[in-house]
Amino acid sequence: MDHQIIVSTLALCLAFILVYFSIFERHDRLPPGPKPLPFLGNILQFPAKYKERTFVKWGNIYGDIVYAHFLRTPIIIINAHCVAQDILDKKSSIYSDRPNVAVLSDMTGMNISLPALPYGEQARKQRKWFQHAVASKSTLKQYQPIQRRETLTLLSGLCENAGSLRLHINRFAAGILMEISYGYTIRSLDDVYVHLANQAMAGTLECGYPGLMLVDFIPLSLLKLLPTRIPGYLGWFIRTASVIKGASVLLHDTPYNMVKSAIASGNARPSLVSSLLSDNDSDSDELDAQDEIDIKATAASIYSAGIETMLSVLSSFLLALLLHPRVLQKAREELDQVVGTERLPDFDDRKHLAYMECVLQEVYRWACPAPVTMLHKLAVDDEYQGYHIPAGASVVANAWAMTRDVRTYVDPEVFRPERFQDLPVGAKDTMDPRCYMFGFGRRVCPGKLLADSSLWLAMASIISTFDVVPSRDARGRQIIPEATWESGIIRQPVKISTHGRRRVLS
Numbered sequence: 001m002d003h004q005i006i007v008s009t010l011a012l013c014l015a016f017i018l019v020y021f022s023i024f025e026r027h028d029r030l031p032p033g034p035k036p037l038p039f040l041g042n043i044l045q046f047p048a049k050y051k052e053r054t055f056v057k058w059g060n061i062y063g064d065i066v067y068a069h070f071l072r073t074p075i076i077i078i079n080a081h082c083v084a085q086d087i088l089d090k091k092s093s094i095y096s097d098r099p100n101v102a103v104l105s106d107m108t109g110m111n112i113s114l115p116a117l118p119y120g121e122q123a124r125k126q127r128k129w130f131q132h133a134v135a136s137k138s139t140l141k142q143y144q145p146i147q148r149r150e151t152l153t154l155l156s157g158l159c160e161n162a163g164s165l166r167l168h169i170n171r172f173a174a175g176i177l178m179e180i181s182y183g184y185t186i187r188s189l190d191d192v193y194v195h196l197a198n199q200a201m202a203g204t205l206e207c208g209y210p211g212l213m214l215v216d217f218i219p220l221s222l223l224k225l226l227p228t229r230i231p232g233y234l235g236w237f238i239r240t241a242s243v244i245k246g247a248s249v250l251l252h253d254t255p256y257n258m259v260k261s262a263i264a265s266g267n268a269r270p271s272l273v274s275s276l277l278s279d280n281d282s283d284s285d286e287l288d289a290q291d292e293i294d295i296k297a298t299a300a301s302i303y304s305a306g307i308e309t310m311l312s313v314l315s316s317f318l319l320a321l322l323l324h325p326r327v328l329q330k331a332r333e334e335l336d337q338v339v340g341t342e343r344l345p346d347f348d349d350r351k352h353l354a355y356m357e358c359v360l361q362e363v364y365r366w367a368c369p370a371p372v373t374m375l376h377k378l379a380v381d382d383e384y385q386g387y388h389i390p391a392g393a394s395v396v397a398n399a400w401a402m403t404r405d406v407r408t409y410v411d412p413e414v415f416r417p418e419r420f421q422d423l424p425v426g427a428k429d430t431m432d433p434r435c436y437m438f439g440f441g442r443r444v445c446p447g448k449l450l451a452d453s454s455l456w457l458a459m460a461s462i463i464s465t466f467d468v469v470p471s472r473d474a475r476g477r478q479i480i481p482e483a484t485w486e487s488g489i490i491r492q493p494v495k496i497s498t499h500g501r502r503r504v505l506s
């Protein structure tokens with residue numbers, strides 16, 4: 001009997017090893033990458049934090065396209081803009097799927113939102129709604145009054161209570177996004193819906209880089225079986241996932257139900273949800289259950305995908321102005337010349353404000369709000385520059401590497417808007433960070449035009465009206481923050497110890 005057990009155990013181990021090596025036998029023509037360990041692959045070389053920096057180090061050794069694998073998952077890391085264009089833009093028909101990752105799975109309830117959806121019918125439907133709501137220049141025009149109103153609220157918030165800078169910026173972004181999604185106007189810094197949404201987002205962001213964390217290499221079916229009380233990282237993840245799930249159910253349902261009641265009582269204001277409900281409900285009494293899930297998810301992901309990214313850019317912008325008062329002065333001179341000092345800048349002024357445009361681009365590049373794009377999954381085997389890229393590989397574009405690429409930017413760590421001035425035609429597209437920071441191909445960020453125009457208006461208005469000055473400590477000494485950012489899928493400056501002081505007009 002004992003003998004039989006030993007033989008079957010050995011047979012099982014042998015079968016496992018054979019299957020393992022038949023799957024992971026290194027293909028001769030895979031892109032180069034760090035040497036993996038048996039079974040584990042490169043997991044142990046993969047730090048939990050600032051992954052983008054490790055990817056750059058690997059890029060310096062192995063080139064612009066790097067291969068690594070984590071247990072059963074092959075990962076392709078792209079460090080150069082031109083490679084990302086060749087692969088993710090030009091071949092987006094096969095590179096637009098998403099892997100099923102723990103933090104965006106049914107464990108957190110985030111699996112129904114566009115950023116997490118595999119590229120199929122549901123994703124296409126939600127993207128079409130996004131396209132209609134926020135991705136075309138003509139529809140964006142109708143949001144300009146909202147953007148102006150929230151910019152004014154931001155400016156007055158900065159005047160009254162400079163201490164809670166982050167809250168004011170958060171309110172600015174939330175004010176625009178909640179109005180567009182639900183027709184809901186935020187009235188205070190601690191608005192109940194914003195609080196709800198921030199709770200779901202905070203948990204999600206705490207979980208690190210979706211698809212590139214340790215939990216992502218444990219089969220989801222196994223992860224779900226683990227008890228919530230187990231100690232250590234896995235236990236922490238399981239408990240956090242259930243908190244996110246609670247918050248995300250509320251985030252999907254509460255504002256949606258508010259719009260439904262407003263429609264029923266004839267008081268609904270224009271919004272994405274009200275227009276989708278009326279479009280989808282026009283032919284039948286009952287709204288299709290799947291449509292209802294998709295409407296809730298689309299509206300919620302406008303908020304959840306937009307808030308932290310806009311917060312990151314505006315916080316980094318204030319940090320840049322604080323560290324580089326010369327830039328503020330130069331941009332203000334241009335604004336004063338074009339706009340004057342009697343009114344705030346407006347969208348029509350944008351084409352006349354060339355230096356302001358360079359400041360915006362340099363903030364995007366220097367701060368790099370989303371250091372790595374979300375993972376794209378390859379649907380079928382592919383070839384690139386003689387390399388074999390296996391079907392099922394997760395592909396990550398390292399936008400941070402692109403912002404620091406010395407082939408494109410001289411002294412990339414230096415904040416210098418002038419680098420974007422008077423560029424020859426060809427260089428414009430290679431250098432403009434908007435060509436890569438919003439992602440690629442069929443998964444490119446659908447909120448990019450809305451984000452860009454909202455951020456431009458806020459930045460130009462702040463430069464016109466505020467001196468950004470350092471805060472002081474208890475002994476009256478200026479606190480000059482360092483240009484450092486927290487690790488994560490969205491980069492927030494570690495500390496912005498600054499405030500706006502209303503400009504003294506001569």
Ligand code: HEM
Nearest residue numbers: 114115302305306309370373374438439440443445447451
């Ligand atoms: C500066 C602000 C923003 C930045 C830097 C940013 C960046 C990104 C990036 C890098 C991606 C992943 C693209 C890819 O996988 O290739 C993405 C996806 C997405 N973004 Fe944004 N984003 C911003 C603002 C917004 C806003 C304001 C909205 C909503 C109105 C939004 C909605 C989305 C959605 C829904 C996706 C998922 C698209 C999909 O999976 O098909 N983003 N964004």
